[in-house]
Amino acid sequence: MRRLCSELRVRRPLGCVAIAVAALVTAGCATLTVPEEQQLADQFEAEIRRQHRLVTDRVIVRYIDAIGRRVVVAAGPQPFSYEFSVVDDPTINAFAGPAGMIYVHTGTILAARNVSELAGVIAHEVGHVAERHVAENYGKQRAAGIAHTAAVLGGGLLGGSVGANAANLATGLGLAGVLNSFGREAEREADDFAVHVLPRAGYDPNGLPSFFETLIAEGGPSGPAFLSSHPAPRDRLVTTRETIAALPPSGALRRDDGGKLEIIQRRIALLTGESSPRSPDRRR
Ligand SMILES: [Zn+2]
Known part of the structure; x- marks a missing residue:
């Protein structure tokens, strides 16, 4: 499962990312270490x-x-x-x-x-x-962050890394709720x-x-x-x-x-x- 998560950070094109993200979210992969x-x-x-x-x-x-x-x-x-x-x-x-x-x-x-x-x-x-x-929820947010980035890239609005890392989530998505x-x-x-x-x-x-x-x-x-x-x-x-x-x-x-x-x-x-x-x- 962690191997799949690692692949997500580097693999392109976007179609592959989107499919893998969907699998990741439903499988509950990506629990933080x-x-x-x-x-x-x-x-x-x-x-x-x-x-x-x-x-x-x-x-x-x-x-x-x-x-x-x-x-x-x-x-x-x-x-x-x-x-x-x-x-x-x-x-x-x-x-x-x-x-x-x-x-x-x-x-x-x-x-x-x-x-x-x-x-x-x-x-x-x-x-x-x-x-x-908590680690599982954080992992899901990280997966969602990747999915969001992939969606934006798909719309041609943003260039950059697909790899949303956990640190960014602390300020971007890390709401206690x-x-x-x-x-x-x-x-x-x-x-x-x-x-x-x-x-x-x-x-x-x-x-x-x-x-x-x-x-x-x-x-x-x-x-x-x-x-x-x-x-x-x-x-x-x-x-x-x-x-x-x-x-x-x-x-x-x-x-x-x-x-x-x-x-x-x-x-x-x-x-x-x-x-x-x-x-x-x-x-x-
Ligand atoms: Zn509770």
Whole structure:
């Protein structure tokens, strides 16, 4: 499969490229290698910083980072050193970038009713990276970039290399929303990854389906990333509950963290002016 992808960068004429691109897209070829994914991380981070405001408050970032580290350690050896960031955005969402870059919205932290829910969201995003879903999506975008270039060349509008490389995609097409538009199977895999890893990290895996209840109460999904509309949160809630019921019994698992989450939520409210859905002024 990788041989086909390499050929695409050099082979002409265009007819051959177009046929090969179609085969590549449908075959799902072109998943990035680990080194390719690592090369993209800095460019992706720069693009995110251009498009979003990241929280710089160390107390908040360290809190999320600590939860993320517990999840990653529990997941076992990983090819990436994960990095956890907080996006100043009141919507409930989280997303993953290349090479273990995980972003959690302040809206998600505020909406979490306990730390196991927050750990559930983070573990789901780690699952997308660990299962190479982000790399697959990036690969598909690279293939689409080649197809686009081929189409433009076919129209006689542009001369130049057909070889769209991954680095160009980081600034041209590397939108978090596109990269986090996962299919039904990938979402199921990430949920499954999360509920298996959470007990090993010391968190109650019921935090994930419990957070789906919040999503449903908030009116359902409205975009890509964690709020993926397929499968519906209600279906994911049922599936994850069934998976958890079949897990071997674990020892004492953490659902709350002794008031730390509430302190972080108050800090976010102070710094951003956002408030928790559980606050009196946000209750419906
Ligand atoms: Zn997802």
